Amino acid sequence: MTQRPLDAGTEPPLGAHLVTPRHGYCHHGIYVGDGKVVHYAGLAGSLRPGPVEEVSITRFAAGYEVSVEPSADPLYGRHAAVRRARARLGEDRYRLLTNNCEHFCTWCLYGESRSEQVLACFIYPRAALRTALCLFTAFLGAASPMRRTGPCVN
Structure with a gap:
């Protein structure tokens, strides 16, 4: 199964696993409805790890394309996945x-x-080396703009 990019203005399914490419890695979150995503902020916005937080899909995307990660038979249904995500809001153990x-x-x-x-x-x-180099150059601000669309490649 491959990731499916979200069309502009399209709301993802509740409990969807969202993915957006960044410099050297992909960032992940759970769609909780009303244009909101719960994610581990981690290193997504700075060099300091951030907590689990609920943000707008626009803030989660940070200017990058957002895709839906196909979920093969998740153990928890959409509403349960949303409850589980929100239960960890504020957790700061990234x-x-x-x-x-x-x-x-x-x-x-x-x-x-x-x-x-x-x-x-x-x-x-x-x-691992490629990811480390991408992260290093991104953190130094020396990276040229990278492709902001397309699926994440592991």
Whole structure:
């Protein structure tokens, strides 16, 4: 299954796992309705980790395209996934390798914290190096504008 980009003005399904590309990684969140997304702010906006928060889809996207990650038989239905996401609002225990935004979304939908991006970095050292270099240049502000559309590649 491949990610499906959201059309402008289209509301994602309640409880949808949303993904948006960033410099060197993809950012993840759960759509909770009324144009809002619950996500682990993590390092999405600064060098300091942020808490689980509810923001507008526009703020979540930060100028990038947003796609819906296909969910194959989630353990929790849409309303339960939204309740689970909101139950963690304010949590401030972000850890890049063990408790990031993707771990958060898989926990909301499947009850298990998992990050394919982190796994890919351990399995494919080149992917880890490429991600680290992208993050480093983005944090230094030296990165040229990267593609703001298209699916995330792990």
